[in-house]
Amino acid sequence: MNQPFPSNESPFQGLRELIATLRGENGCPWDRKQTPESMRVYLVEEMYELLDALESDEPSAALEELGDVLFHVFFLSCMFEERGEFTAMDVAKANTEKMIARHPHVFGDDQAKTAEEVRARWHQFKKNQQKPKPEKRLLDAVPKSMPALMRAYRIIERASRVGVDRPPMGAGVDALDQKWAGLRQAFDSGDKETISEKLGPFLLELSGLSRQAGVHPENCLTRAANEFCRCFSHAEEELKEAGKDLEDVNPEEINRIIKKYEEEKP
Template structure:
């Protein structure tokens, strides 16, 4: 007989925790019982990306749905460690509350921080003090290596800039971007446009990293900006495919001019 979840728990949060316990229990789900913290990380990452897509789409229903999936995965990871006797959900919550209060002295103490920049400066200073006098590693050590390249580049750029290793203004970094583009173009020409040269690849990487710095000066997060551009392209391309299908044509059978007519229509529909 299929088991049913008792909906009479005190809170929805408690019911979600109970659900996870049931799935991991002796008579629970074989797949869930097999998971370990390392195997679950893949699904946590996937769910976070789906949540990001939902947020950028602007659809509240999708955000609600995907946020629930992320919450489930986070609680699932915590439960796995709780099973091993390391910590429980209460430990996680209490530790985070103490950390957030400690890192917001301008809210819960007598420190003044009137701008987001000052808040960020205080935050970094407090994080450093939390290391209890231990030898300080590189500022870059705490940046997760598993981040997407653009997101990681943004964090590296921000950390380095906080030491004063930065351009004076956006015009300086834009000039650097043009310089890097020229170097890439020169190297690409030397490689006969094939782009197979390791040097050409490195130069292209320099272009991307410098553009990440341009984005930082412009207060744009490069990962989010690229996701939005990809979504816009996908919407437009799918429109083209649909219109071609309506006309009884395949995309690869359209002429260059016919494709651009549909692209211009798509640009109007998906700005």
């Protein structure tokens, strides 16, 4: 039998009650079966869908995907509440307190006039507030499950706080040229293992050089990938209008259309 759901609750309380119903004795078998461990993959998927929505610059898409991520926050919080550990309200309260403490220039007497000053003070505050953990190393705080390019950027950023940078400060593009020379030799050899050994460090150095320039390589690569998708899709549509299929066309013709589109687009 369908269960009635109260409609006079506040939106957040209503979402909390909805999840409690789904997880309840007469709720959804799938929802009841889930654990924090099983929900990890779904949370990652929702985060990527949210990033796509933000990239699209469509408010309605962002609204929907933010709602999905919010659902996951409440859903996971409900699981911990069932264990008697904490509630969604505890999560909100703890985060509010943390953000107030990390913004003494807004909620206290401290002063910070630039974004860089705020960032430096934030890192120092986090360092002071972190509870000592045995054998906790500087780079251990960077999640290993992060996408490789984002993780490389974050690792280099953290190492730079103690003066260790990649490439070394001042070396810049020259250091990258050296890595590129080794990589070219690896490609010339055709040995996959050698290419892999050289390509990884090159990408790491490139990520570090991006950080020194003040740009995030993840955003740069996303824009480049999106631009390639637009160009490729244009070529696909042009061929379709001509009654041709991609599989039946010479790659040179596809590249010609893409190059022409790149030269003509504003």
